[in-house]
Amino acid sequence: MAKELTSIQLKILNFIVERVKVDNLPPTLADIANFFGYKNRATVQQHLSAIEKKGYIKRNAKLSRGIELTFEDKFFVPKPVLGEVAAGNPLTIYPDSIDTVQLPTIAKMPRDSFLLKVKGDSLKDAYIFTGDIIIVNPNIDPSNGKFVAAILDDAAVVKRFFRKSNTIELHSENPEYNPIVIDKNYPNFKIVGVVVGVYRSMDKMVG
Amino acid sequence: MAKELTSIQLKILNFIVERVKVDNLPPTLADIANFFGYKNRATVQQHLSAIEKKGYIKRNAKLSRGIELTFEDKFFVPKPVLGEVAAGNPLTIYPDSIDTVQLPTIAKMPRDSFLLKVKGDSLKDAYIFTGDIIIVNPNIDPSNGKFVAAILDDAAVVKRFFRKSNTIELHSENPEYNPIVIDKNYPNFKIVGVVVGVYRSMDKMVG
DNA sequence: ATGTTTACCATACAAATGTATGGTATTATA
């Protein structure tokens, strides 16, 4: 089923995967021909036929951009993790990703959202654990009750957000802990974004 | 920026989202016209222009299938939840979805995977809680150590899977619990699928 | 030596695709 691809076929397949990943749109034959400098689409067609025969793609006849990737790996798209969040330590957001997670393709991330990997168990009151990936959207205004990722005195916290008249309160999920009360003008406090979701890959737990 | 869509425009937008979700391919104007019974593509084009003007999509001129979804809400694609899983009760997989979750578009779901909503706290040893959505892939052969969703004596369990010579063992995450040992030919045991991920929406926790 | 696979080329063609223009009727909105 999964025969070996020639080096050119592999390059074309990679190009297709890349396009699907970044444009979210499979290329046309002309796109491929253009990229590789082919003077006509027939060449591309023949390559695609070969790649399909080897089982790496499925072509939907007559459909424009009807190239489907069939191998399992492509359903898990590597996404960059921009930093780690752990209470007690500064939230470190690196310019480059520190890691990539194989996220199952549920859909696309909200634009401009980023992922943070949770380290330590200080967030367990919110049922968030080491290795979990939190999806943070920096463009949402936090409304009361939402979970936010914030920096407080160089420590990162993920807690529920409540805006009071002159203060901001951060509530833990655990009612035994008193809420953190912060003056509205306190300089060392900054909201990073609203936590819109938590994702945990079960593969990580294997072994 | 985000003006209100008319009901027809919303239907068309939803159709586009749906197509992107299931085919992984935005529709052509003809596709849309066909689905809604329009006799020509010009009508669709005018609707798309209106939707674009209101900021929900971006059109790539002259590009086939060049519809990009831009609006924030669309990144949360409603996904059907096929059933509930809770220890002690039978796993009920309904023909119709019992609920829809707004899943952030991280990627696409593995083909044929389905979602189950977790009820009860019997899975808390696996750090899975009420309201969490587990992503189950029924097409993966469970290898040792993977989390599986299974039916045992009409009760649904989510546990780690280990295949022994003549038995199957289901381990809890909590070492204090003894593993469940099942004879390989025991009739009332069936593996539903491998849990490939857990997603928890933080919105659900608000209020 | 002969056939097969691979890797291109050129040309042609029907169908699909996005776009443009102009028209009609209904419903909001000012």
Next chain:
DNA sequence: TATAATACCATACATTTGTATGGTAAACAT
């Protein structure tokens, strides 16, 4: 009441797109 926006129609057109056919040349296997 006048004006805009909405929701369709029809027709037309240039490209784009996938496909088909046939040819050349090199690498490789039998």
